Amino acid sequence: MKGSNFSYLVKQGVVSVWHNRMMSFASFCILMVSLLFICLAVLFSLDIGIIIGNIEDTNQIIVFVEKETPEPELAHIRDVLDSFDYTASVDYITPDKAWEMMQDEFNESIAGVFDAIDEHMMPHTFTVSLNDITKTAEAAERFRIINYVEKVNTPFDFVNFLISIRTTFTVIGIAILIALVAVCIVIIYNTARTSVFARRTHISIMKHVGATNAFIRFPFFIEGMFIGVIAGAVSWYLTKITYESVVTLFASDIMLLDVLGINNIIGFYEINWLVLGANCLAGAFLGAVGTVFSMGKHLKV
Amino acid sequence: MVELKNVDVHYKEGGVDALNDVNLKIYDGEFVFIVGSSGAGKSTLLKLLTREKVPTSGRVFVNGYNLSGLRSGKIPIFRRSIGMIFQDFRLIPNLTVYENVAFVLRVTDRSSRYIRQRVPYVLNLVRLNEKARAYPTQLSGGEQQRVAIARAFASDPGLIIADEPTGNIDPELSYEIVELLKDINKCGTTVIMVTHEHDLVKYFGGRIINLKKGSVDFDDYIGGSNEGQ
Numbered sequence: 001m002k003g004s005n006f007s008y009l010v011k012q013g014v015v016s017v018w019h020n021r022m023m024s025f026a027s028f029c030i031l032m033v034s035l036l037f038i039c040l041a042v043l044f045s046l047d048i049g050i051i052i053g054n055i056e057d058t059n060q061i062i063v064f065v066e067k068e069t070p071e072p073e074l075a076h077i078r079d080v081l082d083s084f085d086y087t088a089s090v091d092y093i094t095p096d097k098a099w100e101m102m103q104d105e106f107n108e109s110i111a112g113v114f115d116a117i118d119e120h121m122m123p124h125t126f127t128v129s130l131n132d133i134t135k136t137a138e139a140a141e142r143f144r145i146i147n148y149v150e151k152v153n154t155p156f157d158f159v160n161f162l163i164s165i166r167t168t169f170t171v172i173g174i175a176i177l178i179a180l181v182a183v184c185i186v187i188i189y190n191t192a193r194t195s196v197f198a199r200r201t202h203i204s205i206m207k208h209v210g211a212t213n214a215f216i217r218f219p220f221f222i223e224g225m226f227i228g229v230i231a232g233a234v235s236w237y238l239t240k241i242t243y244e245s246v247v248t249l250f251a252s253d254i255m256l257l258d259v260l261g262i263n264n265i266i267g268f269y270e271i272n273w274l275v276l277g278a279n280c281l282a283g284a285f286l287g288a289v290g291t292v293f294s295m296g297k298h299l300k301v
Numbered sequence: 302m303v304e305l306k307n308v309d310v311h312y313k314e315g316g317v318d319a320l321n322d323v324n325l326k327i328y329d330g331e332f333v334f335i336v337g338s339s340g341a342g343k344s345t346l347l348k349l350l351t352r353e354k355v356p357t358s359g360r361v362f363v364n365g366y367n368l369s370g371l372r373s374g375k376i377p378i379f380r381r382s383i384g385m386i387f388q389d390f391r392l393i394p395n396l397t398v399y400e401n402v403a404f405v406l407r408v409t410d411r412s413s414r415y416i417r418q419r420v421p422y423v424l425n426l427v428r429l430n431e432k433a434r435a436y437p438t439q440l441s442g443g444e445q446q447r448v449a450i451a452r453a454f455a456s457d458p459g460l461i462i463a464d465e466p467t468g469n470i471d472p473e474l475s476y477e478i479v480e481l482l483k484d485i486n487k488c489g490t491t492v493i494m495v496t497h498e499h500d501l502v503k504y505f506g507g508r509i510i511n512l513k514k515g516s517v518d519f520d521d522y523i524g525g526s527n528e529g530q
Contacts, residue, residue, distance in 0.1 A: 210381035211408040
């Protein structure tokens, strides 16, 4: 194809957007809404993963060791705890430190109670964080049989709850994404088919004067891509506004910030260009492919 | 040259025989009128000549192409060797007169320079130079058909097929359209014109092929009433 014809076809594709403005607008709206939903679904499911991860990180197994345990044994116990395959970190809390922490945790109104308690009653304590909370039960069993270990505390119910939440979110998230993408493709294909049907005479004329299928498809391809890129850019802007509004709404709740670690979720500014690029690319791809594939029947002249 | 050898076309829907054992030869440079009543097989014959259809049996040759065995990838190349004129003009509404004519040349990948020279030339032939920037909807029926003729002639094809080109225009302009086609024919281009306007045929005369119930009923030369004018 000659360069002048190439630029002519590109120009025709862009000009067609205006000539067929009603169908272009319909395609634009469908693409834009689809990309907005997909983008928000992806971002929020990633955030839910991060929030669950934050909660998992703060979820620890507490291993109490007898008060009279000799120093070398404490080091050995630490080594054993550390050697477990799924141990992420082990922290040792001395009895004195544990005493201080307990005092800090309780209200000043009951401070007098501590005068009656022996400050040397606190055991040696290890807090163990795991990098896979599904191994909590296995870890607890392993830690319980270590010499001098008095008690192992595990928040089993909470762990099980977290595991079930994460599984549910993963399954629901993937199902919603697949459904959204499938619905998008069907709607875009049908919108493009309607748009192409409206110009079937145009296509038939092209076929009669000897245009190849590639020559006929090219302006439609450019048109679909052009609409897709604009829809991608607009959906990026709407995603930004919606996402930041939702995050601001949740971030205003201090408790949620602390408990769920919402301050660790994805900041839109970090992925601004990535989202813009991905939206424009996805829009261009869906717009162009949808238009080109919907032309098949009309090219058989 | 156009040649049909023992061509049968049978439509499965309704079990209709559109063409029955048609044998036909049209030599280069001829001007042929194809006439016949509705359902005689005129449209089917044109669809065979433009490779919109393939015969149920028999063979069709146009401009050296065996259309019965033509691969789909070669169809556009074949169609560039013919010019088509339709009853409903079939101009692209969002392109100007100039662009409608230039479009055929762009399809055949002609250079911009050639297009800039050729389009004004053919528009001048159909006396529409001044309407080059107009859109089809701004033209009369006769003018639109002249644009369609310019488009068909732009790529200098060996054969022009006109499907009832005077069907949608005023009767007095019909003669002007056929005159234009005759002028193109004088340049050496073969012209096949399908029509049901017997007055036109009688006026211009020449080779007449009459189809009746899917068969060639009459194929001969008649003298036109315009001869000697």
